Structure formats: structure tokens, C-alpha cells
Amino acid sequence: MFEKYTYLDNASITRLDERVWEEMKPYFFDIYAIPTSESGYSMGVEAREVLEKSRETIAQKLNAQTSELIFTSGFTESSNIALKGVAMALEKKKGNHIIVSKIEDYSVLNTAQSLEKQGFQVTYLEVDEYGLVDPDILNDQITPETILVSIQQANQEIGTLQDLKSVGEVCNDKGVLFHTDATHTFTRTPLDLEKIPVDLATISAHTIHGPSGIGALYIKRGTSIGKWMDGGFQESNRRAGLENIPGAVGFAKAVTLVTTEENHLIQKMRDYLIDRILSEVPKSILNGHPTKRVPQNANITFEYVEGESITLHLDMRGFAVSTGSACFSRSLDPSHVILGIGGDHERAHGSVRFTLGRFTTPEEINAACDSVVTVVENLRKISPLGNV
Structure with a gap:
């Protein structure tokens, strides 16, 4: 495991807060x-x-x-x-x-x-x-x-x-x-x-x-x-x-x-991630409503590359994200959500979900954006789907 590993898949499950564990312990043992x-x-x-x-x-x-x-x-x-x-x-x-x-x-x-x-x-x-x-x-x-x-x-x-x-x-x-x-x-x-x-x-x-x-x-x-x-x-x-x-x-x-201040901070970091990636990565598309969305979620499709490839390359750099690609799913089908909003299979396969939580920091988001820009650029250079 990496010395520093950034978890950005909080929609799947979140890390237990130590204060929660302390509250729970007596009801296991006493x-x-x-x-x-x-x-x-x-x-x-x-x-x-x-x-x-x-x-x-x-x-x-x-x-x-x-x-x-x-x-x-x-x-x-x-x-x-x-x-x-x-x-x-x-x-x-x-x-x-x-x-x-x-x-x-x-x-x-x-x-x-x-x-x-x-x-x-x-x-x-x-x-x-x-x-x-x-x-x-x-x-x-x-x-x-x-x-x-x-x-x-x-x-x-x-x-x-x-x-x-x-x-x-x-x-x-x-x-x-x-x-x-x-x-x-x-x-x-x-x-x-x-x-x-x-x-x-x-x-x-x-x-x-x-x-x-x-x-x-x-x-x-x-x-x-x-x-x-x-x-x-x-x-x-x-x-x-x-x-x-x-x-x-x-x-x-x-x-x-959970506090209002925490939610505001998470949303601020989420907005920064969306703005930076969309401005620095050509042919990237935000999935979902631009404003009517939960504060912790950003889902972006990167054209010409597979979401699975992005996910695995980000993992090698110490970042955990998820994808709507069928290859990465336990199901053999691409994301039913992306298809349900009118996206095609390519859009579903190229989607990556970033979800933030209490322990996400601005420094981690900045580093994640740096890695996304580099990973997508490198993958597009070797992509058989085309390039930009």
C-alpha cells in the first residue's frame, strides 16, 4: 500500500470515524x-x-x-x-x-x-x-x-x-x-x-x-x-x-x-475538482445536473479512453475512484445510469466517479487533479479510440 493513499470513492463506503468507534465499543464488550x-x-x-x-x-x-x-x-x-x-x-x-x-x-x-x-x-x-x-x-x-x-x-x-x-x-x-x-x-x-x-x-x-x-x-x-x-x-x-x-x-x-460547515467544505472541494478537470482536460463531460447535485459527487466522462484504464492508472498513483465501465463492474453491463440519461456505451465506459468525504483534503484534490490530467493525456496517446 502507498505511504499516502487518497480515497475518493466515498459513495461506495466511507471510512469509519474514530469517534463513532469509541461510541460503539462499550456495546461490543460491556x-x-x-x-x-x-x-x-x-x-x-x-x-x-x-x-x-x-x-x-x-x-x-x-x-x-x-x-x-x-x-x-x-x-x-x-x-x-x-x-x-x-x-x-x-x-x-x-x-x-x-x-x-x-x-x-x-x-x-x-x-x-x-x-x-x-x-x-x-x-x-x-x-x-x-x-x-x-x-x-x-x-x-x-x-x-x-x-x-x-x-x-x-x-x-x-x-x-x-x-x-x-x-x-x-x-x-x-x-x-x-x-x-x-x-x-x-x-x-x-x-x-x-x-x-x-x-x-x-x-x-x-x-x-x-x-x-x-x-x-x-x-x-x-x-x-x-x-x-x-x-x-x-x-x-x-x-x-x-x-x-x-x-x-x-x-x-x-x-x-455531520455539520453544515463540513458539507460546504466538501462541496467547495468538489466544485474545484470539476472546474479544474473540465478546464484542463479537453473532451471531458460532467455527468448529471450541473447544480442540482449532492455536495460530494463529481462524475466525469473522458472521451477516447476507458474509465477502467483511468481508474487503474490512478490507483497506481495512489488514488481510489470508481467507474461506470462494465469491465470494472461485477455486472457485464455498462452503467445503466449513464445509458438512462441518454449516454451511449462509449460515454458510460469513459465515466469516472469522484466522491469526497470528511477526511478528504484540498491538497488531495489538487494532487488528484494533477494525476487525472496526466493519466488521461497519456492514455489518449495510446488509445485505439482516437485522440484529440
Whole structure:
């Protein structure tokens, strides 16, 4: 490993903050009992108290009621519960039609496809060149059989922020439940669930320097949702399985550590990276909306070179980034997001995502820009795709 390694893939997972770890440690070694009711033994009661305190901290950040939040193993489970739980609850009562955008993360897309195989009707909503959903088009796609719409607050690859209020109002007017995947926005972008008409929201700790393996699902009071996973009666009998007490404690601590100042600094560094690369690297294109995007994300396509090659050459220089190239993915397909916003395979294969976090420094961003300029220039000289 390099003496100095710069991690710029914080949309995948973030480094655990040491302050989060310190908060979690006692619940591995000292208070490790299963949460019990007040009539149980003292260690179990204490575990229950800290679990509910953690739930309250996270719910307050969403401006939600504590009873409206259940803990899960992460964003994938949260979205599965949201889509499959609503499908179970409403299929026979109302209908079997679900709407999701074409550029959702796989936790939503693959869940929708799984439901489709079970007989549900799924509409994959088109987005514009920036990745934005048109509320009017959504309105036209809703039918009397529609039970749920799932539109992410921000895209995992290109960072585009949706107008959740407009989307939610369409769903509310039509009497359709609305789920949003807020994995990449929670604490980075405001999400006030008293003001935005959302019925279900997925959040996770792994993108805000909290522990992996812990997430949560907001379920608005009165929302019809079935219990998707069988087992015990945990989480008010809405999600079976032992509660992850250290994870919940770490999640809550991570939420308290994110500040407005930190987000502003991250966005300032992100803007510098975008401006420098676009000005110094010819034939480079910003993917996603130029202004309506989460503060930590920059996704750029470099024409005439493969994103995989850029990623590997940057790694050899001590920089971790990700790419939409199929070669670099566990899937054999290029980025469905770049294709979904109208890009071709070349644009998808040439895309590189830079995502910043708490531990990113201006010096690292400057050094990353230097390396990107050099790497792209060198690769274009030997590229069989052409040169500029």
C-alpha cells in the first residue's frame, strides 16, 4: 500500500470515524445483551434504552417520530422492505402496479424486477439528460392500480438531486405511496419529512462515516406495509432479527457529527475538482445536473479512453475512484445510469466517479487533479479510440 493513499470513492463506503468507534465499543464488550423490556435483566434494559435513544437521534434528523423508524442491516434491506412490504400489503387491496425510475440503485431496481417476476406490473420511468424525473410524466404513468412510486433523492452515480417535494405531491394527490432512497443524501442534503410528502425513506450509516451493516427505514405512521422477513418480533414486529446495538449507536453518533460547515467544505472541494478537470482536460463531460447535485459527487466522462484504464492508472498513483465501465463492474453491463440519461456505451465506459468525504483534503484534490490530467493525456496517446 502507498505511504499516502487518497480515497475518493466515498459513495461506495466511507471510512469509519474514530469517534463513532469509541461510541460503539462499550456495546461490543460491556453491554452486549439482547434488548429486553423493563421487566428484564439490567443489561438487557440498558441495551433497549440505548437502542431507543439512537433511534430518537436519527429520527430527529429526519424530523420524524421515533416510532416511524426501524433499524435494518443496511440500505439494501431497507429498500427491499419498502417495496416488498407495500406489495404484500396492497396487492389484493388496491393493485399491483409499481413505478421506479430507470436510474435507481440496484437495491430498488432488482427488487422491482423480482416483484415483476411474481406478477407485478412495473413501469421504469424515463429521466432527462441530467437524470431528473418529470413530475408531469410521472403523473401520467400513475393508474388506479398503482400502489407505490420509488424515486431516489439523489443518484448514486451522477449525484443528481430530485425535486422530492414535487414528486411527493403528485403521489399524494393520486393516493399512491411514495418511497425515496436517501442513502446518498441523508445528512448531506436536507430531508425534512414534515415538509416533504414521503411515506417511506431508506437511509444508511455507511455513507456518512458510520459503521457498515446498519441502516434504517422510515415508515410514515399509518402506512400499509407487510412484514417481509419472518422471524421474531423485533422493531415493533416490522422487521425480524436481532437488533444491532453497536451499529445503531454508531449510526446515531455518525449523524451527530455531520455539520453544515463540513458539507460546504466538501462541496467547495468538489466544485474545484470539476472546474479544474473540465478546464484542463479537453473532451471531458460532467455527468448529471450541473447544480442540482449532492455536495460530494463529481462524475466525469473522458472521451477516447476507458474509465477502467483511468481508474487503474490512478490507483497506481495512489488514488481510489470508481467507474461506470462494465469491465470494472461485477455486472457485464455498462452503467445503466449513464445509458438512462441518454449516454451511449462509449460515454458510460469513459465515466469516472469522484466522491469526497470528511477526511478528504484540498491538497488531495489538487494532487488528484494533477494525476487525472496526466493519466488521461497519456492514455489518449495510446488509445485505439482516437485522440484529440
